[in-house]
Amino acid sequence: MNSQDIKDYAKQRGADLVGIASIDRFASLPAEKNPSSIFPECQSVIVVGRRILRGALRGIEEGTNFGGTYGMFGYRWLEDNFLARTTYDLTCHIETKGFEAVPLFGYAEDGMPTGRPVAPGKPAPNIILDLDYAAHAAGLGEIGLGGFFLTPQYGSRQRFATILTDLKLEADPILKKTMCDDCQRCAKACPLNAIQPDKTTKNGVPGHQMDVASIDYAICRQCLNGAMQAPGRGNRPDRLGSACARTCLAHLEKTGKCVNRFSQPFRKRTPWAVDTFHRPVESAIQAAKI
Numbered sequence: 001m002n003s004q005d006i007k008d009y010a011k012q013r014g015a016d017l018v019g020i021a022s023i024d025r026f027a028s029l030p031a032e033k034n035p036s037s038i039f040p041e042c043q044s045v046i047v048v049g050r051r052i053l054r055g056a057l058r059g060i061e062e063g064t065n066f067g068g069t070y071g072m073f074g075y076r077w078l079e080d081n082f083l084a085r086t087t088y089d090l091t092c093h094i095e096t097k098g099f100e101a102v103p104l105f106g107y108a109e110d111g112m113p114t115g116r117p118v119a120p121g122k123p124a125p126n127i128i129l130d131l132d133y134a135a136h137a138a139g140l141g142e143i144g145l146g147g148f149f150l151t152p153q154y155g156s157r158q159r160f161a162t163i164l165t166d167l168k169l170e171a172d173p174i175l176k177k178t179m180c181d182d183c184q185r186c187a188k189a190c191p192l193n194a195i196q197p198d199k200t201t202k203n204g205v206p207g208h209q210m211d212v213a214s215i216d217y218a219i220c221r222q223c224l225n226g227a228m229q230a231p232g233r234g235n236r237p238d239r240l241g242s243a244c245a246r247t248c249l250a251h252l253e254k255t256g257k258c259v260n261r262f263s264q265p266f267r268k269r270t271p272w273a274v275d276t277f278h279r280p281v282e283s284a285i286q287a288a289k290i
């Protein structure tokens, strides 16, 4: 079983994106963030993605339906049902061939419960992988300045899960930064000024790292512009439907960056943006016009 077999099977089971990283690309990570802490014999990290339907964002973009369009089809069902099923089927396939496969979900570690080390020298459970790092290591795209993972196929519209396996696979090349042009539209379109593009940290595989803006997730937790929080996922809100990421998507599509093209632009009307009291924020509205 080689990398192409894995990708073909994953796509048969509904994956839109599949990338493979060799374990050495995680060597610089501390034990608390390292896949080898979960599975010491891990040779390859497979990252599986499914797209967020552009139509699942429509209700938020128009400001008329949040939970039933994005909340279910773009967020909870997508992670908990559709992507989970694809990930599970692929792990079964790998284990049927005699290799162990550890499925992991793409939750951020912020606010997730931590336990105590079970023995000296072991990091405390639960080890949670940085999915942006893993997807970058697997050659699926880049981390934009606004902190969204961007792929050439869908821009900001996808969700990921990972599989650790002791099957040694050929790794995909790491992609260069080609999607994010540092336009800062995501920051300017944020009605609550939660993104600070002038204050950045590096993220990504060493030698290929990108600048990512500081994001105040405590502010994002108050955001009424499409940010969401689903049960069991700690306290980092999901931003992929919010004003910041929708503006990034509109910008990427307008500049012809996304392979998945549509007959009509994503942003069709003057966008909306509100503060925590539901009052319109004119500066963000003007900045979000694409």
Ligand code: SF4
Pocket: 144, 145, 146, 147, 148, 179, 180, 181, 182, 183, 184, 185, 186, 187, 247, 248, 249, 251
């Ligand atoms: S809006 Fe511009 S700066 Fe922000 S992530 Fe997208 S492309 Fe990068």
Ligand code: SF4
Pocket: 189, 190, 191, 192, 193, 194, 195, 219, 220, 221, 223, 224, 225, 227, 238, 239, 242, 243, 244, 245
């Ligand atoms: S989720 Fe809301 S508050 Fe946070 S960066 Fe995006 S638009 Fe701003």
